Amino acid sequence: MSERHSLPADVDPSAAELASRVDHTLLKPEASQEQVETLCQEALELGFASVCVNGLWTSLVAEKLNGSQVLTCTVVGFPLGASTSETKAFEAQEAVANGAQEIDMVIDVAAARAGDQAALEAEIRAVAQVVHAGGAELKVIIEACLLTDDQKVLACQAAVAAGADYVKTSTGFSTSGATAQDVALMRKTVGEEIGVKASGGVRTRDAAVEMLRAGASRIGASAGAGLLEA
Numbered sequence: 001m002s003e004r005h006s007l008p009a010d011v012d013p014s015a016a017e018l019a020s021r022v023d024h025t026l027l028k029p030e031a032s033q034e035q036v037e038t039l040c041q042e043a044l045e046l047g048f049a050s051v052c053v054n055g056l057w058t059s060l061v062a063e064k065l066n067g068s069q070v071l072t073c074t075v076v077g078f079p080l081g082a083s084t085s086e087t088k089a090f091e092a093q094e095a096v097a098n099g100a101q102e103i104d105m106v107i108d109v110a111a112a113r114a115g116d117q118a119a120l121e122a123e124i125r126a127v128a129q130v131v132h133a134g135g136a137e138l139k140v141i142i143e144a145c146l147l148t149d150d151q152k153v154l155a156c157q158a159a160v161a162a163g164a165d166y167v168k169t170s171t172g173f174s175t176s177g178a179t180a181q182d183v184a185l186m187r188k189t190v191g192e193e194i195g196v197k198a199s200g201g202v203r204t205r206d207a208a209v210e211m212l213r214a215g216a217s218r219i220g221a222s223a224g225a226g227l228l229e230a
């Protein structure tokens, strides 16, 4: 099981410690096989927590990372979250069968904005069941930039109630990405039992450390090795 708890407020991680908290991410639709293979190589060399890709690449990434500590992470319902829970559950099941060890799903943002916690819980639970049955972990992307603080809290509460392993701020494909304020609110809401992933627009070591200090246990970023440099 991955480390989910928040770090000390004055944490000052080494490059290796920071890398171990980062999902090395490439989610652009035009990503090539060569780029995905480079991502895997970098993750193995630098010790990132996972390689995070679209479902098209899950099998390739799982093969490249096989036998290593680096996890294979795949997104579901990405980036809009607007597919049905059945579709999300199928996507997750297929990803796990293809070797995904972590699944990052986008919630039904409209349900969160409507205050429909029961609908959110039901879709997250449907995905969590297949993810956990396959021995993988589930991160729930709430797309915080589209929600009020009350809606963010409701979405996080739904994720906890439905058995998610992490809540995650953003897809990186909407109006803005992670903020330290959102990370702090999400950590306050979920407590220490599940993780908080900050993602979207985290481009520098300073930004990553700010997120960890605010309560994040994982960072998602496409910034690559530059993220680790002081």
Ligand SMILES: O=C[C@H](O)COP(=O)(O)O
Pocket (backbone or CB within 6 Å): 025, 027, 170, 171, 172, 173, 177, 199, 200, 201, 202, 220, 221, 222, 223
């Ligand atoms: O889930 C991760 C995000 O897509 C990464 O966003 P980014 O490209 O702004 O680092």
